[in-house]
Amino acid sequence: MTYNFFTVDRLQPPLLSNALASCINVEPSTVDVADVDGDQDDRNWDAHVLCDYTHVFGNVSLTLDIFVQDAVPNQPNEADAAKKFAAAAQTVVLYPAAEQIPSAYWLVTPTGLLTRARLVATDDERPTYSIDAVEAAIPQLPGVRVMQLPEIVRERRVPTPVTADFTRAVDALRRSQHGSVNAALIDEPGTPLNHSRNYLAEWERMVRIMASNWQPTGRYPIELYCDALRARDFLAHLSAKLPQPVDDLLQKAVDQLDARFRSHTQLDDTWAIEAGTSDSSATMENPGWWWHRKPLILPWDGN
Incomplete structure (x- = not known):
C-alpha cells in the first residue's frame, strides 16, 4: 500500500x-x-x-x-x-x-x-x-x-436518461436510412447533433440536481447554474440547424426537462444581480424565459 x-x-x-x-x-x-x-x-x-x-x-x-x-x-x-x-x-x-x-x-x-x-x-x-x-x-x-469547488461538482456523475433516450432515438433514425448518409445525422465533435446532445446533457444534469434539492451537499455553484442556462440558450438556437425529425426528438426531450425546471423555480428577474453574477436577463437581448426564473431553494446562498 x-x-x-x-x-x-x-x-x-x-x-x-x-x-x-x-x-x-x-x-x-x-x-x-x-x-x-x-x-x-x-x-x-x-x-x-x-x-x-x-x-x-x-x-x-x-x-x-x-x-x-x-x-x-x-x-x-x-x-x-x-x-x-x-x-x-x-x-x-x-x-x-x-x-x-x-x-x-x-x-x-x-x-x-x-x-x-x-x-x-x-x-x-x-x-x-x-x-x-x-x-x-x-x-x-x-x-x-x-x-x-465548481470543478468537483462538474465531475459528478449524474444520470441523464432523457439525453440517453434522445441519443437512442436518433440512432434508430440513422439506422432507418438504409445505408444512405444524412450529414445532419452525423454525431461527431462540432456537428449540430453533437452540440445538441452535449447541451441537452448539461441542461439535464443541472435540472436533476435541482430536483433533488441540490443533493448531496445542498449547494451548487452559481457559475455552473448559469452554464446550464447558457446550454439551454444553445438548445433553443440549434433547432434551425437540425432536420425536422431530429428537431422533433430534441424538442420532446427539452420539453420534459423544461417542465421539471419550471416546477422547481419561480418567476424572478433580479436573482442574478442579487447573486452578484455578471449574467442577467436585464443585460441580454431577448433572453429565454429560463433566465427569468430562479430556484425555489437557492443553492449558492452562503457559498
Whole structure:
C-alpha cells in the first residue's frame, strides 16, 4: 500500500515515525523515515513502513510518500490512514482525490473534519503550494476562502436518461436510412447533433440536481447554474440547424426537462444581480424565459 500526503505543519522525523506507527499499527522501530534530499545510506529498506519526506514551500510544509510492506496486516485505505495520521500528528493532512483534476484534494484536520480542498502549485523547479480554497472552514487555515469547488461538482456523475433516450432515438433514425448518409445525422465533435446532445446533457444534469434539492451537499455553484442556462440558450438556437425529425426528438426531450425546471423555480428577474453574477436577463437581448426564473431553494446562498 502507498500513501501520498501533504502536511500543513513541518513535522520532525521522530513525530513522523510515531504517527505512522500509530495509524498503521506497527512498532515505531519498524518505520523508516528519511529526507529525500538527505543521505540514504543508513536507511532500513526492510522496514515495515518506508516514508520519504520533502520540505516544500507555501500553505503546506511537507510531502510524504509512504510505502507499507505487503506483510503488514490490516492496512487502512488512504482516507482512513490520513484521518488517523492527522490525529496522531496533530496536523492538517491533504491527500489526492479520485477526480482526474490535479488540484483536487481531500483535507482532514486533527479533529477528523473532512472536506474538499483545491491545492495549486507554481511551475517553479521547487514549486510553491497554495491551498486556494476549501469547502468548509478550517480553523488552522483562517485565511483560506471557503466555497464550493465548481470543478468537483462538474465531475459528478449524474444520470441523464432523457439525453440517453434522445441519443437512442436518433440512432434508430440513422439506422432507418438504409445505408444512405444524412450529414445532419452525423454525431461527431462540432456537428449540430453533437452540440445538441452535449447541451441537452448539461441542461439535464443541472435540472436533476435541482430536483433533488441540490443533493448531496445542498449547494451548487452559481457559475455552473448559469452554464446550464447558457446550454439551454444553445438548445433553443440549434433547432434551425437540425432536420425536422431530429428537431422533433430534441424538442420532446427539452420539453420534459423544461417542465421539471419550471416546477422547481419561480418567476424572478433580479436573482442574478442579487447573486452578484455578471449574467442577467436585464443585460441580454431577448433572453429565454429560463433566465427569468430562479430556484425555489437557492443553492449558492452562503457559498
